[in-house]
Amino acid sequence: MQKSDLRKLNLPDVPGVYLFKQGRKVLYVGKATSLRDRVHSYFDDDLIATRGPRVVDMVTKADRVSYEPTPTVLEALVREAALIKKYCPSANVDGKDDKTFLYAVITKEAIPRVLAVRGKDIDFQSKTYNLQTTIYKLKSIYGPFPSGAQLREGLRLIRRIFPFFDMSKPLGAKSKHQAAKIEFNTQIKQYPRSYDAREYARTIRRVMLFLSGRGKELRTMLEREMRQAAKDERFEDAAEARRELFALNHIQDVSLIKDEDGYQKNVPVGTKLGYRIEAYDTAHLSGTNAIGVMTVVVDGAPVKKEYRTFRIRGVQKNDDVASLTEILSRRLKHPEWPFPQVVIVDGGVAQKRAAERVLSKEGIAITVAAVVKDERHRPREVIGARRAGISEVDAVLANSEAHRFSLSRHRMARSREMHSK
Secondary structure (H helix, E strand, C coil), rough: CCCHHHHHHCCCCHHHHHEEEEECCCEEEEECCCHHHHHHHHHHCCHHHCCHHHHHHHHHHHEEEEEEEEEEEHHHHHHHHHHHEEEEECHCCCCCCCCCCEEEEEEEECCEEEEEEHHEEEECCCCCEEEEEEEEEEEEEEEEECCHHHHHHHHHHHHHHCCCCCCCCCCCCHHHHHHHHHHHHCCCCCCCCCCCHHHHHHHHHHHHHHCCCCCHHHHHHHHHHHHHHCCCCCCCHHHHHHHHHHHHHHCHHHHHHCCCCCCCCCCCCCCCCCCEEEEEEEEEEEEEEEEEEEEEEEECCHHHHEEEEEEECCCCCCCHHHHHHHHHHHCCCCCCCCCCEEEEECCCCCHHHHHHHHHHHCCCEEEEEEECCCCCCCEEEEEEHHCCCCCHHHHHHHHHHHHHHHHHHHHHHHHHHHHHC
């Protein structure tokens, strides 16, 4: 294969996996931070000096390259392992055996653990793992992973999204060291905060999907759960699914971009976007104690230190549009507060247009979406979410947080007034 052949591929500058092939035979599987740069590097003039004769021979034999983009380098890592297991490419495995590689395993226990294990300690036929003469049954085995260091780093990153146990001995073993490790990792949110069999089984299913390279399926599942939870008004569950989904798409996997053969591209893949949504709501009782609030959600997570409360001054009656106009106008007089990408208002077309008029008057280009409620004050429709570039679930979650905060502030105001009489 020649360098000129690459022009036909139109390789993208994104993470992914690539396969060098000879006809239908897969010669080599690799992962990349940038598919374009990585594959092009195999045709550098100094290839034999940097990669060695085995890789030069593989490139010479190959007559084509196929590739699969992945959302993150972390997913490229697990996809590479899945493809190596499937094809056993000669350039990846010749001269090596299962004992050389590391594998990710999930133990078959009441409380499963997720571990990085040497192939020499695994009996693949019986699906067991031998640690210091103790044999543990395994639920799943993933790999082989060419780089043990990268597997361990990958598991650390996955654990930040889906906290799992990774102690060397089963949970509950009588060990002061284990107890200290569990306490520490629970505090830093690397282990589940409280053990619930059903919730933890749910977490393990997510880890299994991810390690098997089925990231797309996992995202679809999380999106479905998020929408259903929001529809059922289980907003905490919806927010958790939203957090997991966001973390999957924006995980900080910079530490994985250095490949084991020394190739490196210093691109911060998965940098957080800092996407800010502000939601507004009002609460009042018979026109008195009118309170307006602003809540802030950044990257799917509430930022409570940036919440603001406005005592509505210029509105004499229960006029939601006028109240919204007042609080949004007052908010815009604080340019020291970061402006959002999206504003969410409670109400329908009238409230949405009122917010747009305020923003337009100030010459500020921020998209507005509105959450319409039914007669029982449940979300019925979201206006403008698509144009704002957010999901309806994002809008509903932000609106629900604003409504919760406005009610709590209103109750506090009423309480103060009653005690002052």
